Amino acid sequence: MAMIACSRCRKQISSEATACRHCGRTFNSDGSASKPRRKRSFAVHYLLSMVLAVAGAAIYISAITGTEMSPYLVAAAPVMGIGGTLWYVAARIMAYIV
Numbered sequence: 001m002a003m004i005a006c007s008r009c010r011k012q013i014s015s016e017a018t019a020c021r022h023c024g025r026t027f028n029s030d031g032s033a034s035k036p037r038r039k040r041s042f043a044v045h046y047l048l049s050m051v052l053a054v055a056g057a058a059i060y061i062s063a064i065t066g067t068e069m070s071p072y073l074v075a076a077a078p079v080m081g082i083g084g085t086l087w088y089v090a091a092r093i094m095a096y097i098v
């Protein structure tokens with residue numbers, strides 16, 4: 001947890017604080033406080049979409065290399081792989097637009 005100077009009173013406050021405890025200035029409206037939060041939510045999308053795509057690819061590769069598994073899982077694997085990839089691309093585009 002880093003300490004930063006309040007933009008109004010210049011006193012040291014936590015970088016994670018939503019309001020200055022010295023002068024009461026809130027940081028919700030200045031934009032810089034909400035941006036990292038938005039980026040973090042997209043990081044979750046990147047992670048989940050990549051896990052989905054990799055899991056789909058892993059199941060598909062296992063199936064074509066002869067591993068016995070449920071035909072439903074084999075049918076779902078390309079959907080997971082393509083869906084995960086499209087989800088990842090969509091999240092990247094959304095992160096770029098926002």
Ligand SMILES: [Zn+2]
Pocket residue numbers: 006007008009010011020021022023024025
């Ligand atoms: Zn302050």
